Every structure is written in C-alpha cells, then in structure tokens.
Amino acid sequence: MSQAPRRTVVVLAAGEGKRMKSATPKVLHSLLGRTLLGHVLVAAGAAEAEQTVVVVGHQAEQVREHLAEVAPAAVPVLQAVQNGTGHAVRIALEAVPEAAGTVVVLNGDVPLLRPETVASLIAAHESAARAATVLAAAVDDPSGLGRIVRDASGGLARIVEERDASAEEREIREINAGIYVFEAAALRAALGKLSTDNEQGEEYLTDVFGLLVEVGSPVGVFVAPDVEETLGANDRAQLAELRALLRDRVNTAWMRSGVSILDPATAWIDVTVTLEPDAVIDQNTQLKGASAVAAGAVIGPDTTLVDTSVGAGATVLRAHAVGAEIGPEAVVGPFSYLRPGTRLGRKSKIGGFVEAKNSELGEGAKVPHLSYVGDATVGAGANVGAGTIVANYDGVRKSRTVVGEAAFVGSDTVLIAPVEVGPGAYVAAGSVIAKDVPAGNLGVTRAQQRNVEGWTARRRPGSKSAAAAEVAERAAAGAGEVSEAE
Known part of the structure; x- marks a missing residue:
C-alpha cells in the first residue's frame, strides 16, 4: 500500500x-x-x-x-x-x-x-x-x-x-x-x-x-x-461583488437540489444553512447561521431567520426569528419576532405583531394577534387572545407562566408571572391575573362598569363630541316619543 x-x-x-x-x-x-x-x-x-x-x-x-x-x-x-x-x-x-x-x-x-x-x-x-x-x-x-x-x-x-x-x-x-x-x-x-x-x-x-x-x-x-x-477583495465594493457572486452560486446549487427560490436576486442564504427539497424561499429572505428549513416549508417574503429551524410544511411570513424552533405545519407572521428559546409545536400559530421569547407552544396552540409571550409554556390547543401580555420580569428576576392545555385567555389580558392557568380554564378579557386559575375555572378581575350620565356635555361643552352626543340624544328622545305614540 x-x-x-x-x-x-x-x-x-x-x-x-x-x-x-x-x-x-x-x-x-x-x-x-x-x-x-x-x-x-x-x-x-x-x-x-x-x-x-x-x-x-x-x-x-x-x-x-x-x-x-x-x-x-x-x-x-x-x-x-x-x-x-x-x-x-x-x-x-x-x-x-x-x-x-x-x-x-x-x-x-x-x-x-x-x-x-x-x-x-x-x-x-x-x-x-x-x-x-x-x-x-x-x-x-x-x-x-x-x-x-x-x-x-x-x-x-x-x-x-x-x-x-x-x-x-x-x-x-x-x-x-x-x-x-x-x-x-x-x-x-x-x-x-x-x-x-x-x-x-x-x-x-x-x-x-x-x-x-x-x-x-x-x-x-x-x-x-x-x-x-x-477573485479577492481589497475594499468594501469588491467585497460586495464577491458576496453577490457567492449568493448566486449558493442559490443555484440549492435550486438544482430541489429547493424553490422565487427571487434568487433577493434571497441571501449563508453557506452554513441546510435546506430540504421542496422548501420554498420567497423574495427578500435572509437565512443565516445554522438555520435549517425542512421539506414543504414556505419562508418569506421579507423574512430573516438566524440559527432557526423550520419544520416540514410550516409557513413563516414577514417575520424575524433568532435561535427559534418552528415545528411542522406551524404558522408564523406577519410581522412577528421570535427570540431565542422559542419553540413552536406542530400546527401552532404565532400571528401578526406577536413577540415570543424563551417560550413553548404546544401542538395547535395559538397566539394570533398583538401579544408578548415571554418565559411561558402554552399547552396544546390553548388560545391566547389579542393584546395579551405575559409580564415575566419584575425588574429583578424573570419568572415563568404556564397556560394549560385547551385553556383560553381572553383579549387584553395581563398574566403576571409566576402564574398558572390550568387546563381547560378561561380568563375573561381585560383581566389582570396574578393568582393561579385552577383547571376548568374562569379567572376574572374586571371592575364593575359605571356610566356617568351627561359627562360629555358638562366636561367638554362646545366640542365635536358634545355636539355628536347631543344629536344622538335628540334622536333617541324622538324615537322614544314615536314609540309612545304608537
């Protein structure tokens, strides 16, 4: 030899x-x-x-x-x-x-x-x-x-x-x-x-x-x-030229391996990224670091993934994710931010204008709108309503929140960690929850509503609001007179 x-x-x-x-x-x-x-x-x-x-x-x-x-x-x-x-x-x-x-x-x-x-x-x-x-x-x-x-x-x-x-x-x-x-x-x-x-x-x-x-x-x-x-690079302009040449090389190789890149000129994929056949990369998308995209997933448009894995059949639209794990068939976006430690289960959803950090969503769990979920575990099938805030930080330490399986958190709710909403429990919209809600219970912290009659006319005289209120009051009074005549 x-x-x-x-x-x-x-x-x-x-x-x-x-x-x-x-x-x-x-x-x-x-x-x-x-x-x-x-x-x-x-x-x-x-x-x-x-x-x-x-x-x-x-x-x-x-x-x-x-x-x-x-x-x-x-x-x-x-x-x-x-x-x-x-x-x-x-x-x-x-x-x-x-x-x-x-x-x-x-x-x-x-x-x-x-x-x-x-x-x-x-x-x-x-x-x-x-x-x-x-x-x-x-x-x-x-x-x-x-x-x-x-x-x-x-x-x-x-x-x-x-x-x-x-x-x-x-x-x-x-x-x-x-x-x-x-x-x-x-x-x-x-x-x-x-x-x-x-x-x-x-x-x-x-x-x-x-x-x-x-x-x-x-x-x-x-x-x-x-x-x-x-080719070498002696200045920033030449470096940019090399970057574009490498982008084209990388994208061509992925497309020939079975990945769909819809606009290769605006897809920037690091050489350290892995993609499976039938993944779809839409325009204005950046895939960085150790990111991995499985078969059938759709990424973009207008999306950046850094060290993030995306499961088969998932969709990530106009989102930014760093150090996250997006499960199979999960849906993210638009305009969402997944921070490190976020893990989304199969068919779960992070919707528009939602930020999640160091949190887990179980299979089919949803955070559809305008919410912040930090240091939380959301059970399978649970729903977190619009405008919910998980208050995980008290200025000294961060604590964890648990939302149980099939629980429902109403809109405009604050969950003050550490706290647990049990399986199948409900939280009424507008509540501030600082104590555990046991399984199957309804948590409510709303104050009783009180209407102060004539407040606008007294406190905002001459305003557009006062004029509109006066018109509405006259219309209501007229409708009452007609009703009595009948």
Whole structure:
C-alpha cells in the first residue's frame, strides 16, 4: 500500500487591508456565514494536510481568536513586520521544521475558491512531480495583479508583479491567483535566495518560480476552471461583488437540489444553512447561521431567520426569528419576532405583531394577534387572545407562566408571572391575573362598569363630541316619543 503524501498548508493572513478602511482585519470580514479566512480554510481542507499554518500580523490577536473558534488545530505564526509573501512563507516553515512533501500556499482573501479546485491543483502538481505549480486565470482586466510570463514553448518562465512589470508584460491577461503548490525541499532552498531588489523592497514568493526555472527545476501552471474562484477583495465594493457572486452560486446549487427560490436576486442564504427539497424561499429572505428549513416549508417574503429551524410544511411570513424552533405545519407572521428559546409545536400559530421569547407552544396552540409571550409554556390547543401580555420580569428576576392545555385567555389580558392557568380554564378579557386559575375555572378581575350620565356635555361643552352626543340624544328622545305614540 502506498503511503499518503505528506502535506502542509500555509495561509497568508497577515495583511492590514488598508483599502477596507476598517478596524477589522481584512481576512475577518464576512460573507454569507463565514469570514474570508474561514472560506479559505474550508477550501484548504481538500489538501488533507498534516498541519495548517496561518501567518498572522495586523490585529494578530483578533485573527488568533477567530482561528481558535473555526480552526483550533491551525497553528498561528506571527509576521511582526510584513516584509513580503516570501518572508511570510519562510517564517511559516520555520515554525514547522518537520514539514516535508507538498506545501500548499493560499492567500487568506479568496473566499470563492472551491475545495475541488484545491484538490485538482494538488493532484496536477504531485502527478507531474513538479517543484512548484501556480494557479492562474485569464481575466478581462488584470490591473494590479501579478502576471504569468510564459516561455516560447508555453511553459512558465516567471511571475512578475505589476509594479515590476514592463509595458509589454502588463498587457498579459493571464494572472497569478496567489495560490501555489511547492515541493517542500525546493521551496526552502529557493526562499533562502530571495532578495528585496524590487519596487516594494519585499521578499516576493513569486520570485521562487524564477529561481527554480534558473536551476532547471520543473514548474508549471494550473489554470482555474472558473476565474471567479481567484477573485479577492481589497475594499468594501469588491467585497460586495464577491458576496453577490457567492449568493448566486449558493442559490443555484440549492435550486438544482430541489429547493424553490422565487427571487434568487433577493434571497441571501449563508453557506452554513441546510435546506430540504421542496422548501420554498420567497423574495427578500435572509437565512443565516445554522438555520435549517425542512421539506414543504414556505419562508418569506421579507423574512430573516438566524440559527432557526423550520419544520416540514410550516409557513413563516414577514417575520424575524433568532435561535427559534418552528415545528411542522406551524404558522408564523406577519410581522412577528421570535427570540431565542422559542419553540413552536406542530400546527401552532404565532400571528401578526406577536413577540415570543424563551417560550413553548404546544401542538395547535395559538397566539394570533398583538401579544408578548415571554418565559411561558402554552399547552396544546390553548388560545391566547389579542393584546395579551405575559409580564415575566419584575425588574429583578424573570419568572415563568404556564397556560394549560385547551385553556383560553381572553383579549387584553395581563398574566403576571409566576402564574398558572390550568387546563381547560378561561380568563375573561381585560383581566389582570396574578393568582393561579385552577383547571376548568374562569379567572376574572374586571371592575364593575359605571356610566356617568351627561359627562360629555358638562366636561367638554362646545366640542365635536358634545355636539355628536347631543344629536344622538335628540334622536333617541324622538324615537322614544314615536314609540309612545304608537
């Protein structure tokens, strides 16, 4: 049995990204559920490397903290002074002196790079037993990018940075994508020969290719199957362009897997989201984080779900949910807000202008209108009427409210926690309930109504209300006279 090749990945993530004009390091800017660096690390997984080294520099501590969250096995190495990509790779290899075999070098700002492309690049390099292979792409506008300079036979002669390129070389449209594969020993030897004799006064990793060509070592070019994979982001405008490209890629993949996305241009789905076939995503919808949507569910329009699961056949319309669980065939919206810890049972309903937090609704339970339900358990088949408030917070602590199975809470009610409305119990509309209502009882706290005769004429003389009341009183008096005459 042949032994698996030894591989090391080096990710370059030390740059400041000045054109981002941000306190956040460039590689930590995000698009569709991952940072730029996070996307690159996922693509790097295709290398199946023994170790991954991430070169950090600007705001190094922030990058280290992020690595601890998303790639705890990665080794951060500090490049205190950003003295070029060659310098960065050299200090990365110094941190892992045992590294041998294949070394894959990736820029930390190419989020559209696919794992499949990384795997193909490595395979092409290793099968040809090259000393170095560069990923290239043909672009319409190569401005600002390094150029691939080929020899008369079409092989790689060298890579030249635009600042150091001649006028003729600047006309070349085949560019260096900043993604490389090297044989470790050849790379180490060439890194030791790098100079800073260039416009930037830095050690260019790309100069390694020219040095290898000079000594007759085999080098090559692997052309990316899709130029979009090689695109980076230097400012917010380019980041937005990448975000849109990734949105289209993600949406196309989901539609081809059986998901209906009614307006792909306005559906933004994180790469961390999962969808089942026959789910329907309507326009102006954002699905973020670990959200999951089951078959037959309809999400949107105008809906945002963050870390929220939606069961089969459920409907979520013009709603915002964070950390919620929406059960099968449940209905949410419009204009509802589900906060963390909200769990809706099968066929339950959260209606218009309802906010729920850390609460459970049993199967078929309903909160149809204009209510707040916090820290509550609502039993199966129960109905919570319009304008109900669960007063869960007393200014010091939060307490829980329980509404039992098949209970009915009338409109404009306040339930003051901790309190329990028993199974099958009723609460009269307009009540303020501070004591438990036992099963099958009716809870009522209304004061007796009293009508003060003639109040408007006395207290609001000359007003429109007084005039209307006078007309109505005269009409009523006239109707009484006619009735007596009959």
